[in-house]
Amino acid sequence: METGLARRLSRLKNGAAGKSLLVALDHGLTSGPPAGFEHYSRVQAWIEHPEVDAIVMHKGALKAFTRRSMALRKPIILQSNGMSVQAVNPSDKPILIEVEDAMRLGADAISLEFAAETSSFGANLSAISAHIDSADKLGMPVMVMVGINDPPQDSASWLKTHRAVSRTLIELGASIIKLRQPPKATDWQPMIDGLCNDVHIVMAGGATDRPEVVLGRTRLGMDAGAGGACIGRNIFQHPHPVRFLSELATVVHGYPEPLHDPAELFAASS
Secondary structure, eight states, rough: OOOHHHHHHHHHHTTTTTTEEEEEOOOHHHHHHOOTTTGGGGGGTTTTTTTTOOOOOHHHHHHHHHTTSTTTTTTTEEEBEEEEEEESTTTTTOBBBBBBHHHHHOOOOEEEEEOTTTTHHHHHHHHHHHHHHHHHHHHHOOEEEEEEEEEEOOOOOOOHHHHHHHHHHHHHHOOOHHHHHHSSSSGGHHHHTTTTGGEEEEOOEEEEEEOHHHHHHHHHHHHHHEEEEESSSSHHHHHHHHHHHHHHHHHHHHHHHHHHHHHHHHHEEE
């Protein structure tokens, strides 16, 4: 692995465990301001949590965070493609920022969503392949988020589809693959078996749910070999984000108990 790529990839992982607790704040471009993240200052009280390994966001959010001196020391994974749900075909995922510009803005890695839809499969795959090639030239890690609209809901078909797409992205050279929650949390083991030896796999947070459910399915994924989790709504819509991040860190980073006391970190938001 090239020096630059290896060093930047290491910034996205916890030093002791080599696992990644990523916070996704890239929702606004697709669907507008979500509850709990209606404006950027909503996350200011907790985004500096020491267990947050990196943040996923779009370029506008990065500029706004920087103007507010927010998360200046946190590694940034810059979302580089996307589409609004208002579009005729939301599965089209045009490139919105080039790798060179992402680096100029201070990003440590880039993120791309691969919409595995029949109508746009080839175009999206070609764009992602070209973007990975550009990132390789600059030593930038690339995380690819697998998006399959209306995926099969039976476990066997879901696993077959997602394993096939994941292998395609590994062949293209993705550094990290982000996978949605499968039909059953126990599907994580057959889903990533073997694949997790070839690429850093992180789990999406899934639909907003009770904290104990989110922690439980995250633990099953980590036990199956996942390299981390990338969670958005289940953090910023939690009534106590600081406390929940500390609980997530025990699962993702493998601590026997919360390493940081939420009350001591950010009393106002915990």
